[in-house]
Amino acid sequence: MTQNPAIIVQQVDHYFGSGQLQKQVLFDINLQIESGEIVIMTGPSGSGKTTLLTLIGSLRSAQSGSLKILGQELCQASRDTLTQARRNNGYIFQAHNLHGSLTALENVQMGLEVHGSMLKAERHERAAEMLKKVGLEDRLHYLPSGLSGGQKQRVAIARALVSHPKIVLADEPTAALDKKSGRDVVDIMHDLAKQQGCTILLVTHDNRILDIADRIIYMEDGRLSKQPEAVS
Numbered sequence: 281m282t283q284n285p286a287i288i289v290q291q292v293d294h295y296f297g298s299g300q301l302q303k304q305v306l307f308d309i310n311l312q313i314e315s316g317e318i319v320i321m322t323g324p325s326g327s328g329k330t331t332l333l334t335l336i337g338s339l340r341s342a343q344s345g346s347l348k349i350l351g352q353e354l355c356q357a358s359r360d361t362l363t364q365a366r367r368n369n370g371y372i373f374q375a376h377n378l379h380g381s382l383t384a385l386e387n388v389q390m391g392l393e394v395h396g397s398m399l400k401a402e403r404h405e406r407a408a409e410m411l412k413k414v415g416l417e418d419r420l421h422y423l424p425s426g427l428s429g430g431q432k433q434r435v436a437i438a439r440a441l442v443s444h445p446k447i448v449l450a451d452e453p454t455a456a457l458d459k460k461s462g463r464d465v466v467d468i469m470h471d472l473a474k475q476q477g478c479t480i481l482l483v484t485h486d487n488r489i490l491d492i493a494d495r496i497i498y499m500e501d502g503r504l505s506k507q508p509e510a511v512s
């Protein structure tokens with residue numbers, strides 16, 4: 281069976297600002313990620329990792345080159361097309377971005393609201409099931425303020441994965457966590473993603489989680505390269 285690549289980036293440059301203040305932050309990015317692959321992107325601060333992640337995640341519009349996500353060209357796409365494309369994605373960020381006034385269960389249910397046709401009872405059931413998978417079945421009705429950092433991040437993972445997205449984009453998901461919680465959340469992400477067959481692109485500085493990747497790519501000064509030799 282041939283698998284289509286989930287993500288194909290070709291000759292993408294990206295600039296911020298305009299006129300004399302214009303600054304190029306991505307240079308001739310070429311990247312292909314297969315369906316179901318887990319790819320970690322690492323590299324120095326300011327090298328352009330988040331910029332590339334947000335382009336792939338349809339959170340900003342690509343200016344040049346070609347960016348095909350699930351077969352759809354997103355370079356210079358309209359706002360509507362980008363909004364539509366975002367529905368295929370799950371997002372996990374360093375700041376978990378949970379709604380403080382909603383319980384864990386309600387936060388995860390929000391991840392299903394893109395599926396407008398789903399009955400409330402089904403949303404409830406699927407959200408509760410996903411929270412069980414991340415080990416929070418006894419915290420369904422807790423507000424984020426009553427959860428630890430690792431638990432909050434697990435709620436964020438449940439919210440990102442509950443709709444079975446084809447692509448998950450994660451930006452420093454372990455940055456605010458201690459070693460054990462960080463390990464736990466990436467293990468959960470890895471296992472759920474492999475079960476669901478989704479593609480993950482994860483940006484991190486956390487060397488302790490590199491082993492969950494099928495492949496590691498390295499960004500430096502706006503250019504992608506293979507991982508440098510490991511320093512032992």
Ligand SMILES: Nc1ncnc2c1ncn2[C@@H]1O[C@H](COP(=O)(O)OP(=O)(O)OP(=O)(O)O)[C@@H](O)[C@H]1O
Pocket residue numbers: 296297305323324325326327328329330331332
């Ligand atoms: N909205 C913006 N406007 C102008 N410049 C920006 C903007 N966002 C990012 N930049 C610049 O683009 C470059 C790349 O930033 P980016 O956030 O993509 O790097 P990064 O590799 O993700 O860094 P970090 O690891 O610190 O998150 C940096 O020089 C940054 O200052």
